[in-house]
Amino acid sequence: MSLKIAISKGRVLKAFVKRIENVGYSFDQLNSRKLMISSRDEKIQLITVKSLDVPLYVKNGYADLGIVGSDVIDEYSDVFYEIYDLNMSKCDLCIAGKTDLTLEEKGYLKIATKYPKQGRDYLKDKKIEGEVIKLNGSVELGPLLGISDCILDIVETGNTLKENNLIVKEVYKSISSRIIANKIFYKTKNKEITEFLEKIDKVFGGMTNE
């Protein structure tokens, strides 16, 4: 029985495949336009999707496992298992704003973000009154156009912030790619999943379930 793994296209897919080739998984059709690619031994099948869709495939049982950043995972609660930290594609989820913004002085904080749940969690954690404005992209426009006081977004190099005259005010949490599992298939395909995790643990050395 092969394991179906939903994985975000692009960098994550390339980095993941490159690493698991070292433990015997190889793929013939990686450079084709195929959205479902099986390993040569047919033990795993990668379903390439947009990162925001990975949890949906796993939650609804169209994939057994999913590989996606913890920024996306944390927008959901209790709908799948988060079983392994791949420790790759690392970055930070940060609060950023204009240079003159002082978070402590804001009585009411407006946050523009692609991550509304984590925006609300941030306000709750810090015990700050405020609101979250959900934007689907170009969140840097929030403070620039006065839509919000700050943004909550992924920061890798910081170049986009710099070009838009914004700076990191606080690192909220560290992000890395994780493996999530469908709650039912984790049980019914536990043998296959455990074997897979044991194998890839040799190259990722993450925080395995075992």
Added chain:
Amino acid sequence: MNYKALEKLNFVDKQLTKLAEQHGYQKIFPKSIDNYAGFKEDYKASNLTPFKLIDREGEINILHEDPTISLFQAELKTDKLFYLTKVFSWDSKYKENLKGGLEILGSESDISDVEIIVLSYKFLESLGVENFYVEIGHSDYIQELLTMAGMEKPLMQKINDQIHKKNSGMIRKYLKELSIDENLKQQIADIPKMFGSIDEVVQRLETNCIEGKKISEVKRKLKTMVQLFKKYDLELSKIKIDFSLTNKYSYYNGIIFKAYTNNYGKKLLQGGRYTLNKNQKEINGVGFGFNLREILGGIKMNGRKMRDYTIMVSNANVEQSIVLAEKLRKMGYTVKKMEDKLNFELIQRIKSDYILEVDKKMVKVIDSIRDQVFKKDIINYVDDVRRNKMMESIH
């Protein structure tokens, strides 16, 4: 809702009613809308965010997300009840759904816990869901191990979250800094792995050297439950344990359970033991509930097909059609009569498994299961159907 889905919904309703009534449960009709004031405390304690409406008088009303809460507020004269009702829940936006369930109110016994779990099993069996299993957990097991470790509440919450995610790696990371007994650390880190058949898990519980009052009670309860399960006509291998099982409703405080089926990624039903307030008094209950949309999906993918018939009636064959329909109904089949002329377009539109057209002593059968069309003498055809039904019941 399309014809097939509606048909399945009626089937689920029928099976639930039949099973519940056989066991002495009474059907009730919970309210969908209520005044918020009477439920404020229950909703605060439950983690639920009901849809609120302000009426003309400025009163806040709620559309219930979970019928269990409204049951406790109602003046019920029965302690065993079941329902199929509308609920409203948040999933990116407020959605209307149908929820069914079965509850025992007021009882705290192991016997009630077992009865509810057995009924959830029988319910899935009656729906023809194949390869399903019911998984049982108990909130006290986790709670006692974490309490023994003497950790602060925020850390306890973090570890609890990771247990539910089955992330042993993260649990170990959190535990690393704690100066507690290594054996206890190991047992906490191993909670996500505490799942499997009842025998396996009970065996592992027995070999654990850490003993606590609550853990001993969980062990005793599981053993009693196994003894009682054995007296019922069910496959014990379909009942499993998972100690990292959770329920999003925080009023559950003892046994919790969920049912799944292979190759369908959603739960079919869930339930457990809970405590709620009624007139400043705590009342215990145990029950299970299911979301119609989720359970229908499970039937579609794994379930046995529900056979049904449509008989085409015209002036020329009305009497024979009635007689044939009655014979099939007597065998338990659903038979719908249609006063229409059979044509290709109509055949495509009718979703029945069999379309029948009577012509004097013969019946024309359009069999969509085997993709066949044939004619047969009515008496012989009824005999064939009866024989096939007997064969099915034997298998």
